[in-house]
Amino acid sequence: MKHFLKLTTAAAIVLGTSISAMAEEITLTISSWAPPTHGINAEMWPGLSEMISQATDGKVKTELKLGLAPPPAQMDLVMDGAADMTIIFHGYQPGRFTGTKLAELPGFEGNAEAASVAYWRVHEKFLAQLDEHKGVKLMGLTTHGPGQIHSNKDIKTLADLDGLKTRLGGGVSGDVGAALGLVGIRVPAPKVYETLASGAADAVAMPMESRKGFKLTEVAANVLEMPGGYYRGSFAFLMSQEKFDSLPADIQKALEEKVFGEPASRMLGQKWDMVDAIGRDASVEAGNTITMASDADIAAYKPIAAAVTEKVLGELSAKGVDAQAAYDMMKAETAK
Template sequence: MNLKKVLAIGLFMGVAGQAAAETTLRVASWLPPTHPQNAVVWPTWSKWVEEATEGRVKVAIEYGMGHPKTMFELVEDGVVDASFSYHGYVPGRFKLTQAVEQPLLGTSAEAASVAHWRIHNKYFAKAQEHDGLEVIGLFTHGPGQIHMAKPVSSLGDLKGKKIRLGGGVQGEIGHRMGVTAVGAPAPKVYEMMQQGVIDGVFIPMGEQKSLRLKEVAKNVVALPGGMYLGSFAMFMNPDFLADLDAKDREAIMSVSGEKLSAMAGKAWDAGDAAGLEAAKEAGVNITMVKDGDALSKEFVELTKGMDEAFLKSVADRGVDAKAALTELREVARNYK
């Protein structure tokens, strides 16, 4: 064999070895590409992962993988390597996560997300609600507000109205208001509003822009601190992680956890700010309720007893949920 062939084979083997050493981490997403989760959160984390693994692990976002509630199973079964979803889409499995969703927390999504991560690891992880998944981040969306086709002047006006609810604590709030709950994933809300299937939706302000609700939900009631927060997890397939080289596994986890949770919450906060501006520009009728206003007092009265109801609902989880709830609020409200 001549020298040229030897060099060519060596070069080929080197390139092949380099290619074989690269791993693609496939992330399933169910929100539109323009949403902050896909425009900011996953791309930022992807960059972190590639840098931390020195390019050995690259991240690819894939769309059209199904209903958000199926993301947990898709990752558990190894159909994809990672994803995220809203805990409220799987009622019964996730109960402790509702601690961060309880009304009147009054903080940003970033602060709530950091508290969510810390309290989960200190108190809730041992209950194994995420069994079969490697949780890499926990976050919340911003304050959930009231978005309607027609204006409302009091919470009593919502009684009997068809409202899309995503599950979790907002379901209990809707029940207390006497609304007719309609279940559907968030990306379907625009179509349902446009067709008159629902009268409104409880959702953060960011969706005025990201889901184009400014075109169909022209009336918003924004309560101080919102009505609730929504709990989300970002998670990976444990087998995928286990198959990685130890240094790459450690590298990925080093850019996840609280760092990823805080970044995600901050991105959703920014999305809310952009949504508010987009709604104003579109001429949406926004009622900014202040503390002490009649609507604010009405909501505070409506939510009385919800802490107790939550604690009762998780009594079988074997954790000190009361201490966790108290500490979660301290962490979130003192976060800087």
Template structure:
């Protein structure tokens, strides 16, 4: 069944089910506009699965602007909301093992990568306990990241010195490797930052540039095969909230999410990415860089991979085994 059909079914189920009184209602924190795929597709499916798993005893509602994007994990730990989605790159130092799924050179779509991210976390990377204080119930990866600029370039040799918004993670490693200057700004502030000339561009997947109207100020989108990076996210829940619903429902909720839901969320990111690319193509340009035009980046890829593996090993986990799980899982999903 196509994702769009699944999404429509999820929304219908959500609207119908939430009309009934549930014993527990989660407060779900979200930090991008209601039209973003997280709020349009992923969260409704999340709520629907939880309602089904608990026979309607637990439901949820989405609320916005409860905290800044980098503060979402703290929001959940402090009891300000019961569930949220976090971008790991916003918390450098706390999340290191999650960079492994972000490295360029991994083959497969976001559904495959998200499932692989979850499996590697469950089997190996979770041992680093980077999500201490919250409960990860799904892992996500957005579509391969692209470079969006306010000016046209013919190759990556011409981007040195440009001021580029960075969200952290491998994105920041790529930015530094291409000799660009990083501007640390959370996603909702990028339009203003670019419009005011503080930044010349940003790295993002397609869906985000469309939702944030960045096609208005960044008319040139540059792609490389496999993407410059992949962005790592997790969906987290409050330990206290899960305790409050009882052991049986808490176990049912976690069983209804995990790898299968991670793959679903990744598929939503893929769909959103296509929307964004189409939006950019309608008013600007989407340019594929290959050969000499992408040579500077191509030369970076092995060193980025090696550096991330070293960072993850330093967290006391088997980075090489985790990367093998990622590669094999992505191949498994890609062959389906």
């Protein structure tokens, strides 16, 4: 009888431990709008999920879900509690974000990793005061690599861009497109392939990663590459504030200290650089034409970039930001 009681007690302890472990495990739902094989889903979310798992000793897991809402609705989706985490491209919501345009300006040195780390540091010092991500927990900020012009028509010079029907993502890419004489077309990134394939657009402004991620090698065989890019794109990785507040205190502390902020931003930038290289390799393999802008076109683009920069800094100043100091810091940090 005593032996039976010992076994029963041992079984109860094991069962109790199992139930406790199950209770401690937390699963966060990720909403993503990019294609399944795009670098955001294939590299960035897995990278961030691994950081979260390691920081919490495996107590926090993630589950990726696609197609819950269109790209512009992602932040509201998380605020409404339909998902716990998401990624947003700031340019999809004109007027909602102004400070984020600083990181998108042309002329910054450095790759996506350098730009993303610089972006987070500038955000903390200058941009956080704008509270443009109010209602959500900001996990990380990142910029994609240099944005280039990809076309289904032969483009060799800046003059070839004038009048070209071009998908522009918003933000600084829209300002740059207008200055270059492009006829802007607004569609979300997942619709770019069919927009180009149908002839509704002749070109698109995107980073090199999109040649693989959005299959531009098939519908935009030509690239006019500007050293450093015509612009960059600003993204935020977000968590529901309500969900974060509901997490145990030790989990919150681990995420704040080991994941959120600069660590996440650096990792995301590294992933953008990696998928940029993959996109370039895919272009070479497909026999696409990548034309580097001539010295004359590089010189011609400088006053355009300067005018766009002046416009954006004016917008930031109107919001009460020391725009010149923020810009100078961004420039210095990316060049490190």
